[in-house]
Amino acid sequence: MTHPGLALRRMRALRGMKQSHLAEVLGVTQATVSRWERGIGGPEGAQAEALERMLAAPTAPGSDAALKRLVTRSPDPVHLVCDLTHRLLAASPARTAEWLAPAEDFIGERLFRFASDEIRAWEARLPDLGWYDLAAPRVVFHTGANRDPELRILPGWMAWERIRLEDGSLARLVSPADPRPGADAHDGDSAREACIF
Template sequence: MSVAIIPLAKNLGPSLRRWRVINRVKQQALAEELKVSQSKISRWENGTSEPESPELRRLLNLLEARPETAADRALQALVMQSSHPVHLVCDLTHRLLAASPKRTRDWHIPLSDLMHKPLWRFASGGIRDAEDTLGDNGWYEPLGPDIVFDTERADFAEMTIPKSRIRITRLPLSDGRFVRLVRDDVTVAA
């Protein structure tokens, strides 16, 4: 996986801290497991330092969302069976975990060709702008809000991103890793 195209710098620290808290892992214990100093873990979490390539790969292996429990797989199944345009990605790496048939209607290649691959390379300007503001909008808080934003049409050989309003929701998996539910935001007039 090419990690250079994924916006990890802003996401890694809060994701690592949240995973540690949920799993009751102290910085020192994680540092020993990763064979780095506790102060390095602290710097990664507060964003004053970024991991080197080998360290980053170990962190991604630790933090990448992997729906493994029955509850996690049920979430995947609900997304795959949804009649709405929706997909599920790893919150940290944007790796595709599930997509509804209505979402994939704008994709020009089979879903299987994109499963477990990062979708970040298909991000429109609107998606990239929204990603840059996640931390400022409380995304990494324990009960972070949904984020709603507009995206313009973007055409790629593999898929078309239609002009739309998107709602993203951050959901924890059973093991404390996070996924992002991405759906078209349909506002119902009152």
């Protein structure tokens, strides 16, 4: 597992877990967990395996409601879809402002029909990228506009992260991304088209 910071923070928020408790469970210091969450280093060996099991485990009852509240109250343009069907589960006001339509118009609807060409291409690549592995990588890529008047997708960098819901199903958090080295992506070619981590 490389740079699990965002997944660690989200897991702790959903489970109401402090860094010190996670550190105790993994047998490391709180400072180590803090560094991992900032993308500095990462767990190895038995710690990485234990963390992968924790990230893959269903969350506590009611955590889906907490996740949806986090999404719908986010100041960032984010939305949550079922990873299998692409049905919309929740969206932030900033996202629906981009769409030019309220989230209520699309809750439960399959959003893939609105996908840009780039989103369709990256969706097709997910199996080769390890998306369906136990600890799915975070995928960051650039998309163009979809030119759809019903649900608008603006050009820009986006990130996909997979989240296990309390019923065991998987959801995908879609959020804006910063492709600069040290921001949301690994160091590397600044002209790269995507980053997987």
